[in-house]
Amino acid sequence: MKKIILREDEMPTRWYNVIPDIPNGLEPPLDPETLQPVGPEKLAAVFPMGLLEQEMSQERFIDIPQEVLEIYKIWRPSPLVRAYKLEEALGTKAKIFFKNEGVSPVGSHKPNSAVPQAYYNKREGVKRLTTETGAGQWGSALSMAASRFGLECKVYMVRVSYDQKPYRKFIMQTFGAEVAASPSMDTRTGRAILARDPDTPGSLGIAISEALEDASAHDDTNYALGSVLNHVVLHQSITGLEAKKQMEIAGEYPDVIIGCCGGGSNFAGLMVPFIPDYLDGKKIEFIGYEPASCPSMTGGKLAYDSGDVAMMTPLLYMYTLGHDFVPPGIHAGGLRYHGMAPIVSALVRDGIVIPKAVHQMECFEAGILFAKTEGIIPAPETTHAIRGAIIEAMKDPKEPKTILFNFSGHGLIDMAAYDNYLNGKLSDYSYPQEQIDASLARLPKVG
Ligand SMILES: *Cc1c(COP(=O)(O)O)cnc(C)c1O
Numbered sequence: 127m128k129k130i131i132l133r134e135d136e137m138p139t140r141w142y143n144v145i146p147d148i149p150n151g152l153e154p155p156l157d158p159e160t161l162q163p164v165g166p167e168k169l170a171a172v173f174p175m176g177l178l179e180q181e182m183s184q185e186r187f188i189d190i191p192q193e194v195l196e197i198y199k200i201w202r203p204s205p206l207v208r209a210y211k212l213e214e215a216l217g218t219k220a221k222i223f224f225k226n227e228g229v230s231p232v233g234s235h236k237p238n239s240a241v242p243q244a245y246y247n248k249r250e251g252v253k254r255l256t257t258e259t260g261a262g263q264w265g266s267a268l269s270m271a272a273s274r275f276g277l278e279c280k281v282y283m284v285r286v287s288y289d290q291k292p293y294r295k296f297i298m299q300t301f302g303a304e305v306a307a308s309p310s311m312d313t314r315t316g317r318a319i320l321a322r323d324p325d326t327p328g329s330l331g332i333a334i335s336e337a338l339e340d341a342s343a344h345d346d347t348n349y350a351l352g353s354v355l356n357h358v359v360l361h362q363s364i365t366g367l368e369a370k371k372q373m374e375i376a377g378e379y380p381d382v383i384i385g386c387c388g389g390g391s392n393f394a395g396l397m398v399p400f401i402p403d404y405l406d407g408k409k410i411e412f413i414g415y416e417p418a419s420c421p422s423m424t425g426g427k428l429a430y431d432s433g434d435v436a437m438m439t440p441l442l443y444m445y446t447l448g449h450d451f452v453p454p455g456i457h458a459g460g461l462r463y464h465g466m467a468p469i470v471s472a473l474v475r476d477g478i479v480i481p482k483a484v485h486q487m488e489c490f491e492a493g494i495l496f497a498k499t500e501g502i503i504p505a506p507e508t509t510h511a512i513r514g515a516i517i518e519a520m521k522d523p524k525e526p527k528t529i530l531f532n533f534s535g536h537g538l539i540d541m542a543a544y545d546n547y548l549n550g551k552l553s554d555y556s557y558p559q560e561q562i563d564a565s566l567a568r569l570p571k572v573g
Pocket of ligand 1: 233236274390391392507
């Protein structure tokens with residue numbers, strides 16, 4: 127069978143929450159001022175209770191609301207595909223499966239969380255959502271979701287992407303969202319940064335600060351985050367729950383599960399539903415691939431850190447490169463974040479997830495091989511997972527192991543990156559350890 131498709135009535139109706147199954151648990155988020163655990167009251171200023179309950183929940187399974195299931199059905203259940211032609215080209219005995227999240231309306235896994243986030247905000251009377259976006263994948267997902275529920279949406283888009291990658295901006299505007307280049311004149315944070323440095327390219331950290339400030343300043347407005355937080359990982363678990371059923375139909379079970387890691391949500395979403403089996407003694411390797419140019423797990427430190435430059439977010443216990451780390455301009459925009467989801471971080475700490483770093487040139491090469499063999503052009507982020515799957519398949523090409531990876535998105539709106547690669551304009555870049563150490567020296571001092 128080339129691809130395994132579930133019927134709509136076989137789609138999971140509950141998300142899986144891995145938190146109670148993390149062997150050594152999670153550390154609580156801290157208030158950046160008092161350094162005490164933050165209560166839901168404070169977070170309720172920018173998040174709806176429905177999501178805050180999920181953020182802290184100890185329930186293993188949480189019902190997916192009917193309204194969310196109906197919208198999921200636009201593209202879910204997503205196909206599980208066996209990459210026969212890739213296997214053949216590699217000459218490996220390994221079986222390579224991928225979960226194709228590129229079939230969503232905006233071409234990535236991000237709507238899996240954007241839709242429930244818009245739903246819970248709508249249910250609690252919120253009128254408007256703010257968010258940040260780098261290359262625009264999260265911004266387009268949230269714009270789509272907000273439009274489904276009749277919410278206004280304002281997206282602070284990192285200046286360089288706003289200028290150089292306009293197509294996702296047009297997608298957001300098509301769904302009715304307002305898009306501002308960040309830093310903008312619309313917030314105090316943005317105006318202060320522009321006064322100092324009018325030509326700044328902006329950063330994800332600055333855009334988060336602006337979106338948070340906007341949400342805090344308006345009663346009818348909440349903030350939405352596309353990765354990192356526990357509720358995002360919960361929503362993304364739909365991919366792993368479906369994949370588990372599909373692997374069963376294929377008569378296979380994965381020996382290795384792979385994903386690319388920016389904030390960690392697509393990798394975690396595919397992998398966490400397999401954790402209970404792992405804890406029951408099943409042998410599975412979980413490998414998260416991050417870029418060598420933004421190596422939170424392989425080059426950073428497990429510590430409390432802020433999610434943004436202005437230190438407005440609660441401090442999260444996570445692998446981090448430091449909240450003022452400025453990643454280089456690599457093309458996998460969605461992997462340029464200084465921190466890693468606390469859930470993924472805890473699983474690395476507990477020795478369940480193995481983190482590895484790969485360079486962008488080998489990833490593009492893998493992406494092009496995938497395009498030529500499987501016929502789908504992957505997002506630059508996704509090429510990191512593909513490279514990872516190839517590394518696993520080629521360790522011992524005679525070993526008949528089963529590999530499952532998350533195909534987090536297609537690359538049809540990222541063709542400028544491929545153009546640069548094909549015309550020799552890209553090179554590898556490892557972040558110098560001294561600079562990582564310098565930014566880690568500025569971590570908030572906790573305990
Ligand atoms: C945003 C994005 C990522 C990285 O985000 P995670 O939270 O780590 O999943 C990966 N792939 C694609 C296609 C993305 O849009």
